[in-house]
Every structure is written in C-alpha cells, then in structure tokens.
C-alpha cells in the first residue's frame with residue numbers, strides 16, 4: 375500500500391510510494407531519482423548492475439514530472455533528503471510526462487508570474503507554491519472553526535442578483551433569461567437581511583465580483599470575501615471579533631504549518647498582538663499629508679500611497695475609525711453626536727486595507743434618507759428595505775478579503791500568488 379513520502383523512514387522496511395519525478399541524475403553506475411509527493415521528497419537510487427531489467431527499462435524511459443509508483447526497501451542515507459533512500463524492486467511509470475515541460479518545476483529558472491499562471495498546475499507542484507495553498511486551507515479552517523465556536527451560522531447567499539449593493543459601475547452584467555442581472559459585488563444586503571431573519575450571528579466565505587478596471591497587485595475581479603454580520607452589536611464589538619479572528623488565524627497557521635512556513639523561507643512569522651491601534655481617520659490624513667507628495671485632504675479616500683505611508687508609521691495591524699459619512703456607503707451608521715462622521719472602520723495591514731466594516735443603520739426611514747442622499751433610488755432597494763419595516767435589530771459587521779489576508783500574512787508580492795486561478799482584466803484562462 376502507498377505511504378506518504380514524509381512517513382517513509384529506514385524503519386519502514388519495505389515501502390511503496392507514488393509521486394512525480396522531481397529530478398533525474400545519472401552517474402554511470404548509479405541512477406538517482408528524486409520522487410516528490412505533496413508531503414515531501416525522497417531519493418530513489420538504482421544500482422545499474424544489480425537492478426532488474428524491468429526496473430532499468432522504466433528508469434531509462436521516464437521523464438521529469440512523470441507519475442511513478444515505486445516500491446522497495448528503505449535504507450538510511452545521510453546525504454539524501456530526509457536522511458533515507460529507497461532502492462526500488464519495482465519502478466512503474468503510471469503517467470509519462472512529455473518533454474519539454476512548459477514550466478520548470480525545480481525552479482532553476484525563475485519564471486515570470488504570467489508564465490507561472492499559464493501553467494498553474496505545474497507551478498503548484500513547486501513545494502513553495504503549494505505551501506501557500508496549504509496555509510490558505512489552514513487559515514480558512516481556523517476561521518471556520520473560530521466562527522463555529524463563537525456561535526455563528528454559516529450562510530450562503532446568491533451570487534446572481536438584480537441590483538447593485540452600492541449602486542455604481544463595478545458590476546458584471548450577465549445574461550439571465552430575459553432579465554437584467556449581475557454578479558454580486560458583496561453579500562452586504564443579504565447578510566443584513568439575515569439579521570431581520572433573527573439569525574443574530576452569520577458568516578459567509580464566498581466569492582465577490584468587482585468589474586473594476588484595476589491593474590494592481592492587490593485587486594482582482596473575482597476575490598474571496600469573509601463576511602460577518604452580528605445583531606445587537608455595535609462597530610466596537612465587531613472590531614474586537616475581527617481582531618480575534620485575525621490573531622486566531624495567525625496562531626493556528628503558526629502552530630500547524632511550520633513545514634510550509636519553512637518552505638516559504640519566512641524567518642520571522644509573527645502573530646499580531648492585540649489590541650490593534652484605533653487611529654481616527656482625521657489623524658490618518660494628517661500622517662499622510664506629512665509623508666506623501668500628492669495632495670490629500672480631509673474627506674478624501676485613502677489611496678495606496680497614503681495607505682503605505684500611514685502603515686509605515688503604524689508598523690503593525692491597525693484600525694482607521696470615525697470616517698467622514700460622505701466617504702462611506704449609505705448603510706453606515708452616523709454618530710448621533712456628529713452625523714458628519716460615522717461608525718465605520720477599516721482594518722489595515724501596514725501594506726494595505728484588509729477589511730471594511732461598520733455599525734449599520736437599522737431604522738427604515740433613516741436608511742431611505744441615506745440612500746437618497748447618495749443619489750440612489752430607494753425603489754430599486756425595495757427587497758432590502760422591506761425587512762427594515764418589520765422588526766430589524768441594531769447590527770454591525772465587516773467584510774475581510776481572504777486573498778489579501780494570505781498575501782500579507784505570507785509576505786507575497788502580488789495577490790495573484792494567493793489565488794489558484796486569478797481573474798483580472800487580462801486573465802480568464804485557465
């Protein structure tokens with residue numbers, strides 16, 4: 375029976391492994407193969423004089439990245455990876471790889487990201503690339519577990535919708551029989567409706583679609599969003615949940631992914647410490663004013679340059695709070711004492727924004743008024759407004775970008791590296 379390569383030890387005795395041919399070396403009397411599976415790499419050594427005809431024939435024919443099944447005794451071998459080697463009694467080619475390969479898996483030739491993404495299946499065979507997605511999986515597990523323990527209900531909301539969340543042009547129209555429809559840019563309206571449904575604490579991890587014509591290292595046209603909404607909570611309470619969700623996820627990855635972290639050569643994987651600084655928007659603008667060349671004033675969006683300048687000053691995760699109401703969507707709750715600012719926040723990593731959230735307006739008439747103020751038509755939000763007329767509890771929530779979470783956690787250069795098959799303006803295949 376096949377055993378995972380990292381479990382093969384000299385004590386295994388006779389073992390069978392399946393994997394890909396990572397490297398081939400022929401030293402005259404000896405042929406060396408490195409065989410790789412998801413868990414590791416093992417050396418397979420064929421002494422040509424002693425090996426059977428069948429083994430020799432396969433070994434001669436096999437090409438790099440072919441899938442093989444190999445069985446034989448395992449011996450200690452200090453110089454080999456993992457301190458052991460296998461001397462095969464059988465060497466079966468399960469699936470022969472053609473040559474040349476479109477991408478070098480051994481990484482002797484560093485490839486451009488575009489070339490890597492064109493042959494993503496080969497790129498993912500690289501241990502350090504694969505490690506990113508093993509860590510992403512662990513992070514998603516940690517988040518699901520966190521929400522479960524906190525009493526959240528996992529929901530799935532439609533991705534085909536009739537109306538925009540915030541109006542605007544960032545929508546992909548789709549052909550939906552004889553109706554106008556779009557891919558949803560955010561589960562915002564649906565998770566709020568779940569508050570009227572009495573669910574109290576909901577979360578969703580799912581795709582969001584943004585038709586932004588961006589060409590940056592942090593924007594995709596299809597991203598994964600981690601969204602929560604909580605009844606009877608204010609913005610401060612959901613900020614604490616966000617802080618704990620981030621720390622719990624880092625802690626879990628740190629505990630359970632040490633091999634993957636080593637593979638990625640991250641020397642100082644640091645779990646962020648709470649509490650994250652709460653920086654008022656007005657102060658954030660003042661910091662940016664001093665540090666960046668382009669003009670920036672109270673009321674402006676915080677662009678990439680400002681984001682980085684403020685991040686440099688803060689040094690770790692932090693929140694920007696108390697945003698001017700005009701910079702935030704209609705559903706953000708204004709402060710009673712000063713309605714020109716609202717109970718909205720962004721969670722920032724020093725490199726970029728990770729999450730946006732707020733306490734929401736839960737009063738129907740106030741919401742209608744705020745929708746109008748943004749120049750939108752309440753009529754097109756009737757499905758959303760209806761629940762606000764029949765008992766809507768106060769509530770708050772946030773949306774956290776999963777791809778950016780992984781990008782910043784692992785110090786990747788580009789959000790595309792954190793996504794299996796990224797979608798951007800130029801990439802629809804594979």
Ligand code: ATP
Nearest residue numbers: 584592593594595597727728729730773774775778
């Ligand atoms: P940005 O200002 O950086 O473009 P945003 O404020 O438009 O982001 P939100 O609508 O607040 O984004 O979405 C919440 C979170 O979802 C963001 O903080 C980000 O982590 C993630 N996100 C949003 N849009 C994208 C995108 N196009 N690509 C990747 N992640 C995204």
Ligand code: MG
Nearest residue numbers: 720727729730
């Ligand atoms: Mg935002």
